[in-house]
Amino acid sequence: MSQHENSRYRTVLFDLDHTLLDSDASINEAFVATMGSVGLDAGSALRDHFDRINNALWRGVERGEHSPNDVLTLRFQILADELALDADPVAMGDTFAEALIVYGDLYQGARSLLDSLVGRCQLGLVTNGIGRIQRGRIERLGIASYFEAVTISGEVGVAKPDASIFDLTFDALPGANRESAVMVGDSLGSDILGAQNAGIDTVWFNQHNTAPPANAPTHTVSALADIAPLI
Ligand SMILES: [Mg+2]
Known part of the structure; x- marks a missing residue:
């Protein structure tokens, strides 16, 4: 069986700051x-x-x-x-x-994570930030080509944890559905709560080993290297 057939998730949404980028x-x-x-x-x-x-x-x-x-x-x-x-x-x-x-580089392991997923999953970026800054960073880091959709709160007028920023992202991802999608992010208040509001699974990147929250994420990892096996 190929990795694709084994994949639990077809669509993977990423946060940028403190998830992929050393903000x-x-x-x-x-x-x-x-x-x-x-x-x-x-x-x-x-x-x-x-x-x-x-x-x-x-x-x-x-x-x-x-x-x-x-x-x-x-x-x-x-x-x-x-x-x-x-x-x-x-x-x-x-x-x-x-x-x-x-300034600021991708975390170690971020690019290899994206490389390991990009062929077999549809990737999106959902970030709370200012359009000019986030677009400039994405360009400088050379990561635009990984993502079929990039949704920036400063451009669309809604921010995580509002479910509507996820609705807009799904609109921009052909064939995506919530049952086979997962959001990867570090923030409980925006990424995890937002994805839960939108009805999709979550991977909480808990790199500082914070105590788990009441709104339990679907998956929790402390290293980016632990994410690909969950997908
Ligand atoms: Mg973040």
């Missing part, structure tokens, strides 16, 4: 570049402050309170206000966005 590295470099652009040293206290603002804004995106595109400038507007910085938040947002495109 921590990307954000670290981008933050240093952005703070440098306004003459500040990106120390850990400043970074913690920024992370609190940024994470709160992205949780607001998940709740539908603002768009990913708003986050681009808003995080620096809030930071500049709270620290009384004499700096232009729009320019800071731009510097940060450009650096997010340029």
Whole structure:
């Protein structure tokens, strides 16, 4: 029997940030570049402050309170206000966005995972983010050709965990059905809950060995290498 006939899933949807992409590295470099652009040293206290603002804004995106595109400038507007910085938040947002495109590599094992699946499954990317940044990263990383559909919340106006971002993705994947689809992602609040809302199976990439949630994922892995055997 071929691998294809053995496959449990015909369609595999991936999250990008912290699932395929080392987003921590990307954000670290981008933050240093952005703070440098306004003459500040990106120390850990400043970074913690920024992370609190940024994470709160992205949780607001998940709740539908603002768009990913708003986050681009808003995080620096809030930071500049709270620290009384004499700096232009729009320019800071731009510097940060450009650096997010340029910095950060795929996790080790991500490309080989995609290579192992691409012939036998239909692949899609479903990401909460800003279109310009995510498109720029996908281009730089050379991963566009793996995916038959790329859905970016900042482009479509809905974000994970809203089921409608999955509906849009299925619309763009010919022949896909939910019974033979699975979502792979690191975030319980967006990827796992979103896929559950959309009625599809889940692979939770729990690389930091966090305690399992009440909304149990279908599968849990701590390494990307453990995903292909589940498919
Ligand atoms: Mg993620």
